[in-house]
Amino acid sequence: GDMVExxxxxxxxxxxxxxxxxxxxxxxxxxxxxxxxxxNSDLPLPRRHxxxxxxxxxxxxxxxxxxxxxxxxxxxxxxPLDRDSLARTVHLGELGLDGRLRPVAGVLPAVLAAARAxxxxxxxxxxNLAEAELVEGIEVRGAASLRDVARAHGLDVPDVPMEPVPGxxxxxxxxDDDSADLAxxxxxxxxxxxxxxxxxxxxxxxxxxxxxxxxxMLAKRxxxxxxxxxxxxxxxxxxxxxxxxxxxxxxxRTPPFxxxxxxxxxxxLVGGGSRVLQPGAIARASGGVLFLDEAGEFSGHxxxxxRQPLESGRIEIHRVGFRAVLPARFQLVVxxxxxxxxxxxxxxxxxxxxxxxxRRYLGRLSxxxxxxxxxxxxxxxxxxxxxxxxxxxxxxxxxxxAAARDRTRHRLAHTPWRTNGEVxxxxxxxxxxxxxxxxxxxLDDALHRGSLTLRGYDRVLRVAWSLADLAGRDRLTGAxxxxxxxxxxxxxxx
Numbered sequence: 406g407d408m409v410e411x412x413x414x415x416x417x418x419x420x421x422x423x424x425x426x427x428x429x430x431x432x433x434x435x436x437x438x439x440x441x442x443x444x445n446s447d448l449p450l451p452r453r454h455x456x457x458x459x460x461x462x463x464x465x466x467x468x469x470x471x472x473x474x475x476x477x478x479x480x481x482x483x484x485p486l487d488r489d490s491l492a493r494t495v496h497l498g499e500l501g502l503d504g505r506l507r508p509v510a511g512v513l514p515a516v517l518a519a520a521r522a523x524x525x526x527x528x529x530x531x532x533n534l535a536e537a538e539l540v541e542g543i544e545v546r547g548a549a550s551l552r553d554v555a556r557a558h559g560l561d562v563p564d565v566p567m568e569p570v571p572g573x574x575x576x577x578x579x580x581d582d583d584s585a586d587l588a589x590x591x592x593x594x595x596x597x598x599x600x601x602x603x604x605x606x607x608x609x610x611x612x613x614x615x616x617x618x619x620x621x622m623l624a625k626r627x628x629x630x631x632x633x634x635x636x637x638x639x640x641x642x643x644x645x646x647x648x649x650x651x652x653x654x655x656x657x658r659t660p661p662f663x664x665x666x667x668x669x670x671x672x673x674l675v676g677g678g679s680r681v682l683q684p685g686a687i688a689r690a691s692g693g694v695l696f697l698d699e700a701g702e703f704s705g706h707x708x709x710x711x712r713q714p715l716e717s718g719r720i721e722i723h724r725v726g727f728r729a730v731l732p733a734r735f736q737l738v739v740x741x742x743x744x745x746x747x748x749x750x751x752x753x754x755x756x757x758x759x760x761x762x763x764r765r766y767l768g769r770l771s772x773x774x775x776x777x778x779x780x781x782x783x784x785x786x787x788x789x790x791x792x793x794x795x796x797x798x799x800x801x802x803x804x805x806x807a808a809a810r811d812r813t814r815h816r817l818a819h820t821p822w823r824t825n826g827e828v829x830x831x832x833x834x835x836x837x838x839x840x841x842x843x844x845x846x847x848l849d850d851a852l853h854r855g856s857l858t859l860r861g862y863d864r865v866l867r868v869a870w871s872l873a874d875l876a877g878r879d880r881l882t883g884a885x886x887x888x889x890x891x892x893x894x895x896x897x898x899x
Contacts, residue, residue: 406511406514406515406517406518406519407461407464407518408495408518408519408522409459409460409461409464409466409471409474410459410460410461411457411458411459411460411471411474411475411478411496412457412458412460412478413455413456413457413458413475413478413479413481413482414455414456414458414482415451415453415454415455415456415482415483416453416454416456417453417454418453418454419454420452420453420454421454421455422436422439422440422450422454422455422457422479423436423454423455423456423457424436424457424459424475425456425457425458425459425462426457426458426459426460426461426462426464426466427459427462427463427464427465427466428459428466429465429466429467429468431467431468431469432459432466432467432468432469432471432475435469435471435472435475435500438469438472438499438500438501438502439472439475439476439479439500441502442472442476442500442501442502442503442504442551443476443479443480443504443551445502445503445504446504446550446551446552446555446562447552447562447563447565448476448480448484448504448551448552448555448560448562450479450480451479451482451483455479455482457475457478457479459471465727468509468510468511469499469500469507469509470497470498470499470509470511470512470515472498472499472500473496473497473498473499473500473506473528473548473551473554474496474497476500476551476554477491477496477551477554477555477558478491480555480560481558484555484560485559485560486555486558486559486560487558487559490557490558490559491558493524493525493526494524494526494527494528494557494558495515495516495519495524495526495527495528496527496528496554497509497512497515497516497527497528497529497530497533497537498528498529498530498533498548499530500551501570503550503567504550504551504552504567505549505550505551505567505568505569505570506529506530506531506532506548506549506550506551506553506554506569506570507530507532507570508530508532508533508570508571508572509530509533510647510648510649510650511647511648512529512533512536512537512647513536513537513539513540513640513643513644513647513653514644514647514648516529516537516540516543516545517540517640517644519543520540520542520543524543525542525543525544526543526544526545526546527543527544527545527546528546528547528548528554528557529545529546529547529548530547530548530549530569530570531547531548531549531569531570532569532570532571532572533547533572534547535572535653535654535655536643536647536653536654539640539643539653539655539656540640547569549567549568549569549570550565550567552564552565552567572652585625585626585629585799586626586629586798586799587600587626587629587630587796587797587798587799587802588796588797588798588799589622589626589796590619590622590623590626590796591619591787591796592619592787592788593618593619593623593784593787595782596612596619596623596782596784597623597796597797597802598797599780599782599892600623600626600627600630600802601630601797601802601805601806601875602780602868602871602872602875602892603627603736603738603779603780604627604630604631604802604806605805605806605809605810605813605825605871605874605875606779606809606813606824606825606826606867606868606870606871606874607736607824607825607826607827608736608779608780608825608826608864608867608868608871609715609736609737609738609739609777609778609779609780609826610624610627610736610737610738610739610778610779610780610781610782611739611741611770611775611778611780611781611782612624612738612739612740612741612782612784613740613741613742613743613781613782613783613784614742614743614782614783614784614785614786615742615743615747615748615751615754615784615785615786616742616747617786618784618785618786618787619784619787620698620740620784621696621698621740624664624694624696624698624738624740625662625696626799627662627694627736627738628659628660628661628662628693628694629799629803630799630802630803630806631660631693631694631736631806632806632807632810633658633659633660634657634658634659634660634692636656638692639656639657639658639692640656641691641692641732642657642661642691642692642693643656643657645684645688645689645691645731645732646689648682648683648684649683649684649689650683659693660692660693660694661689661690661691661692661693661694662690662693662694662696663686663689663690663693663694663695663696663735664695664696664697664698665686665697667697667698667699667700667702667703668702669686669703669707670704670707671704671706671707671710672685673685673686673707674686674687674707674710674711675687675710675720675722676688676720676722676731677722677724678724682722682727682729684731685720687710687711687714687720687731687733687735688720688731688732688733690733690735691731691732691733691734691735692732692734692735693735693736694735694736694737694738695735695736695737695738696738696740697737697738697739697740698740699740699741699742700739700740700741700769700770701741701742701745701766701767701769701770702769703769704769705768705769705771708769708770708771708774709771709773709774711737711774711777712773712774712777714733714735715737715774715777716777717733718732718733718734718827719731719732719733719734720732720733734827736826737778739770739778741767741770742766743763743767744756744758744762744763744766744767745758745762745763745766746758749763751785751786752785776858776860776861777860777864778864779826779864779865779867779868779892779893780868780892780893781892781893781894782892805875808875808877809871809874809875810824810874812874812877813825813870813871813874816838816874816879820832825867825868825870825871825874826867826871828867828870829863830859830860830862830863830864830866833863833866833867833870834862834863834866838880840866840869840880840881840886843883844881844882844883844886845866845886847883847886847887847890848862848865848866848886848890851890857893861893864893865886865889865890865893866881866889868888868889868892868893869881869885869886869888869889870885872884872885872888872889873885
């Protein structure tokens, strides 16, 4: 967030009200909202020309969150408000014509920006109070009307009780269902073990198999294996939700799970907007899991938009007039059928798809995108139901993941990385923990044959370290390299 200083000045021109400082249409219309809200709040505006400047003048301003600041600055040109109190307070909110303050989106990141800028008090609409109070170290006051704001700055105005405008009508998403246990997955032991490896190292997963093989069931259970979000990440996730206009009342510790429909466009995944920035599914999934079901039905352009954030862990949005950088540190889980009908290569199945349709369908997942995925699984339908009892539960798997991540954290204590999936390949190949050449010989042979790229080489090493952490080993072994190659090449069987 950028701090905007709102200045108001009186002049002897023709009476009027003007707003300058690269304001968009929503802010330009604020003059009428401010005029009516002040008149209905016993806070008449001066009968001279009021000029409101939004500084810095070269920064584009958008939305209606500046309404309260514009109104209180205009009132302060003649009314005896406490100037020191005004100068050290940040005002957020949209004005209704009756003078009530209406909630706005993006309050949480705005209050965080105010705290970083050194402000110690912020006034927000009553409907945004719970969200703003999530920020520590700053005094948050909720106001139901413009009168409340004026009284907060020492102005004596009639106390007319007004019903606060409630927050958004959208209900906050319920936490993930705890009953979705990994033990419910039947007959996919290799896939379950691969999912645990992915959770331990923060690796991306591609699952290919016919309908009914359990791809969606597996993907939905991945967030339950991940550790709870720390304070910084939880604030980041809540800020993204706030920018997206989603309700935020508490700091949720469960990693987010985003599953956009296959008709989603590249802009819906990346985010953007011509007027107001809207985070896409990539940013909303940061800190958690982005699940693309029926990936073969996504447009190739939308899927290729994932390539840059998968490498950098952030997404840069460039539009005319503004540039934004959003976090994109997520785990990607891609699920696809082997062909449009889903029966290609399925034992006992009859595929009716032409060969050209199959190639076009699988071609949506480009080589550069697949090369950025650590684990590739080929699933088959379960041929028989198991009696149960020996399936890995979410609780047991979560304990294994936590122990493996503790080992990873200890090994990477003096590096900028926290998980194996984030470690740079150069450090893995030539750093203090580089494996013995005899252990990496299968990798070197695959690289020499051209069946593995250098990026794929590094990703196999990352998965190998996750296998070692799960096994409690301090150094890589040939079994770890072999297991990682097994997972990368998608040779899993059921």
